[in-house]
Amino acid sequence: MGSEKIETVELGTGGPRVGVQGLGCMGMSFAYGPTDADEARATLERARELGVTLFDTADMYGMGENEKFIAPFIRAHRDEVVLATKFAISLDPDDPAKRIIRNDRAYIRQAVEGSLRRLGVDEIDLYYMHRRDVNVPIEESVGAMAELVAEGKVKHLGLSEVTGSELRAAQAVHPIAALQSEWSLFSRDIEEGVVQAAAELGVGVVPYSPLGRGFLTGAFVHADNELGADDFRRQQPRFTGDNAAVNAALLEPVRAVADAHGATPGQIALAWVQQQATARGLAVVPIPGTRKRSRIEENTGATRIRLTEQDLARLEPIAGQVAGARYADMSFTSAGRE
16 A cells, blocks of 8 residues: 555645655644654655655654754755745743743744754745744734745745734735645634635645544553553643543544554544545645654655545544543634634
């Protein structure tokens, strides 16, 4: 199943052409505990072989270490890959749990220079505003980002976790290629307005955590009992306490549909996200994260699964029954402001 290259799509009107599934690189050096660096590097190469071209990182992942980790791979295949990184979240080295959101022009210019230096490239293909600072007009932030395009430091602009109205305001300043937000069988709040705005404006959607941070694959049931102390999923309400047991029970229809297709639950979760492109009339390029070659082969195989109307009907009720919010603090998400 994993030997065929995936198809490609234009990510937003005038945006870059990319494989219909990208790769979230965060976990290769940040947030999910110890990493086998050699296997992670081999995973990057395997993804490229399978037609994955969109590789996603951010300056806050490991305070720049994730950008440094993928930099050699990016430079070795510069003409074949689409590099996406993000700015806006500033971490305190003495207290990594403390996060400051900044969207001001001075910070944006400082951030892009840091990313270019760590990545060792002259231009970033897709540059996202990672989170929205409501104290800075979005027109001002996007205007500063547009300057980076004019200067040749950035090719395309993206936004993450913005509302539909914020996306429209941004698009009025400069074309936005991609909107990145959480979207999965467990997380569908962006369907309340963000997806519609993206479709109207010709903006591609890049769902992060399309596998529910691994929960939809059945990889773990209870974060407190099964994941290491340094795994940030232990801080997310859906995966701890009584919520974990409630949500684990919701995976039964996913497993049933998977059995019917001779697939894995993770592939069904990804196939559902991929099919939203047709259902919603826009480009959808999920970026499941992994650091294992076997998972890349499994994930890309999901692009060739077509769910039936009956399958979709069985999966439809899941999100409405999920216990717990996506984050303990939802104020930094589009749903927290919509």
